[in-house]
C-alpha cells in the first residue's frame with residue numbers, strides 16, 4: 001500500500017504545480033493584454049442623439065489630398081493640404097468657439113476653433129474669415145478658401161490638436177473619397193512628437 005500512498009501524493013503535487021503554472025500564465029497574459037491596449041483617454045467626437053454633429057470642412061464632396069501630414073522634403077508638415085478652388089465655403093468640423101481669426105506670413109488668413117469635444121482645429125490660407133469669439137456649430141460657414149500666406153495655389157491647410165499636441169487629421173477623417181468621420185469615439189493618445197527643425201506651416 002506504500003505505492004498507492006506515494007502515487008496519491010505525486011498526483012496531488014502535479015495538480016498543485018499545474019494550478020500554480022496556470023495562475024502565473026494568466027497573470028502574464030493579462031500583462032500582455034495591457035501592453036497591447038494601453039489605457040488612454042477616449043474622445044467622443046460627435047453624438048447624434050445629443051445633437052452634437054460633425055461636418056466635413058467644406059462642401060465639395062471629393063478633393064485631392066495635395067500634401068499629407070508628416071515629413072516631406074522641405075520639412076515637417078503639421079497638417080493636411082486639400083486642393084480646393086478659391087472662394088469655396090469652409091465649415092467648422094464640430095461645435096465650438098472661434099479662438100483665433102488672424103493673419104500671419106505662413107498661414108495667411110487662418111482660423112482656430114476650440115471644440116466642445118476637446119479638439120482644436122486650424123484652417124489656413126483663407127480668403128474671407130469670420131471674427132474670433134463667435135460660437136459655431138458643426139457645418140457652419142467660417143471662411144472662404146483662398147491662396148493667402150505661403151501657398152502656391154488655392155487649398156485648405158487643415159490641422160488638428162488635442163491639448164496642444166498635434167494629431168494627424170487622417171486619424172479622424174477619411175479624405176480618400178466622400179469625406180467621412182472615422183468613428184464616434186477616438187482613443188488617445190495618438191500624439192505626434194514634433195521633430196526639432198523646420199515646420200512647414202503651409
Ligand SMILES: [Zn+2]
Nearest residue numbers: 080081157202
Ligand atoms: Zn499645408
